[in-house]
Amino acid sequence: MLDIKFIREHKDVIQAGADKKHVSFNVDELIVVDDQRREILSKVEEKRTEQNRVSKMIPQVEGEEKEKLLSEMSDLKEDLQVQEEQLRDTVKKWRELMLQVPNVPDASVPEGVSDEDNKEIKVVGEKPNFNFEPKNHIDLMVNNKMVDFERGTKISGFRGYILKNYGMLLNEAVQRFALEMMMKKKYAPISVPSLVKKETLIGTGYLPQGEDDLYKTQDDTYLAGTAEVATMSLYSDEVLKKEDLPRKILAVSPCFRREAGSHGKDVKGLIRVHEFYKSEQVVFCEANHEESIKLHEEISANAEEIMQALGIPYHVVVNCGGDLGLGQVKKYDIEAWLPSKQKYMETHSASYFHDFQTRRLNIKYIDDDGKKKFAHSLNCTAVASPRILVALVENYQQEDGSIKIPEVLQKYMGGKEVISNL
Numbered sequence: 001m002l003d004i005k006f007i008r009e010h011k012d013v014i015q016a017g018a019d020k021k022h023v024s025f026n027v028d029e030l031i032v033v034d035d036q037r038r039e040i041l042s043k044v045e046e047k048r049t050e051q052n053r054v055s056k057m058i059p060q061v062e063g064e065e066k067e068k069l070l071s072e073m074s075d076l077k078e079d080l081q082v083q084e085e086q087l088r089d090t091v092k093k094w095r096e097l098m099l100q101v102p103n104v105p106d107a108s109v110p111e112g113v114s115d116e117d118n119k120e121i122k123v124v125g126e127k128p129n130f131n132f133e134p135k136n137h138i139d140l141m142v143n144n145k146m147v148d149f150e151r152g153t154k155i156s157g158f159r160g161y162i163l164k165n166y167g168m169l170l171n172e173a174v175q176r177f178a179l180e181m182m183m184k185k186k187y188a189p190i191s192v193p194s195l196v197k198k199e200t201l202i203g204t205g206y207l208p209q210g211e212d213d214l215y216k217t218q219d220d221t222y223l224a225g226t227a228e229v230a231t232m233s234l235y236s237d238e239v240l241k242k243e244d245l246p247r248k249i250l251a252v253s254p255c256f257r258r259e260a261g262s263h264g265k266d267v268k269g270l271i272r273v274h275e276f277y278k279s280e281q282v283v284f285c286e287a288n289h290e291e292s293i294k295l296h297e298e299i300s301a302n303a304e305e306i307m308q309a310l311g312i313p314y315h316v317v318v319n320c321g322g323d324l325g326l327g328q329v330k331k332y333d334i335e336a337w338l339p340s341k342q343k344y345m346e347t348h349s350a351s352y353f354h355d356f357q358t359r360r361l362n363i364k365y366i367d368d369d370g371k372k373k374f375a376h377s378l379n380c381t382a383v384a385s386p387r388i389l390v391a392l393v394e395n396y397q398q399e400d401g402s403i404k405i406p407e408v409l410q411k412y413m414g415g416k417e418v419i420s421n422l
Contacts, residue, residue, distance in 0.1 A: 001360045002101050004034060017104035020321035022113055030097045037094050040087045047080045099208060103356045105321050106330040112320025118333065119320070124304065125313030127337050132399045136340035137390040138269045141167055143401050144419050146393075147270070159259070159273045163386060166419045170392065170405070171277070171385050173412035178279050178306055178383040179250065185302060187250040187281060192230035194223050194253045200233040203361035205327035205353075213258050227251035227280040228379045235284070236361040240375060245365060246285040246295060250382060253278065270386040271345060279382035284358070286365065287373045292329070292352045299380035300332050300350040306383060307347070309408050312391045313337040315344055327356035336391035347388055350380035
């Protein structure tokens with residue numbers, strides 16, 4: 001959510017930002033409703049002031065004068081009820097429109113409509129040069145008894161899976177490696193719930209626009225698709241200490257996505273699943289654009305360091321306007337090379353939001369001038385599994401179908417170096 005004062009003073013900037021993100025939003029409509037809200041609010045406040053004035057006078061008079069004031073009070077009350085109802089309706093509409101206002105993308109964000117228009121800015125690592133036809137992760141993991149899709153589907157339905165044997169251990173190893181690496185960088189580890197209230201999703205910007213991709217319970221709660229949601233809400237309605245900023249967190253949780261709109265895309269295997277596990281970098285910092293940029297580069301570099309340590313070739317793209325979420329100012333995607341497809345697959349996303357999320361969640365800090373300001377927020381994947389396993393097994397496969405284990409993960413797997421058919 002943006003400040004209505006900022007929106008009114010920079011409505012051309014807001015509209016240009018919406019157009020760049022290809023978001024259907026008319027800022028003039030919001031301004032009209034805001035004018036109505038202000039006008040009705042002014043009338044309501046005037047009526048309340050008058051009502052208080054008359055209420056104080058009534059005990060001081062008697063007879064006809066008192067009857068006159070009582071009649072006047074009755075009329076005031078009736079008029080006030082009508083105007084308060086108008087105010088409630090107008091404020092409801094105003095709030096709905098305010099939740100639709102997109103954040104303004106950074107000037108460096110390229111033009112474009114979809115992820116097809118994202119711009120490659122870096123290529124890292126050597127793609128494996130196999131002297132055989134590389135297998136896909138499904139065949140590799142099934143043949144090595146690392147995964148069971150049939151029983152997973154029997155239990156969970158479409159996109160169900162079960163990691164087993166060294167598939168389960170490899171999954172745990174990569175999560176443990178990422179956790180320990182981020183702890184060395186002084187990111188505080190926390191485990192957060194994936195079951196969250198509606199307000200937490202509104203606060204982080206996943207609602208109302210993203211409801212189709214969320215699982216909703218009968219209790220009007222939701223299963224979040226990233227640990228960022230619960231972590232951001234940890235400090236809702238709180239005032240942080242500036243000396244504690246930036247506050248750097250590594251949040252882990254199970255995650256759930258319906259994958260709405262992805263029917264027909266990666267229907268087999270572990271690339272798109274409904275239930276997965278994620279470690280997420282979440283950062284709160286002071287309200288300073290340069291600080292947000294610096295930390296955005298830091299969390300992106302952390303993710304790249306994990307990929308480099310795992311020995312997975314990848315490239316980095318800067319997302320175009322049409323591939324940004326409602327609240328994102330700028331985003332990088334890290335995409336791993338998949339030998340079986342001869343193309344890249346997204347494994348990490350790094351974004352910064354300025355005060356878009358913290359304003360919705362009312363997260364502030366006291367600045368050096370003694371004034372309360374909304375903090376800035378950022379987030380970036382540390383590791384998401386089992387998707388990361390897809391890139392691991394495909395890039396480390398051998399001609400006989402076995403899979404080498406990256407050196408940094410071997411200590412978490414009892415020193416084992418190669419996974420082969422059990």
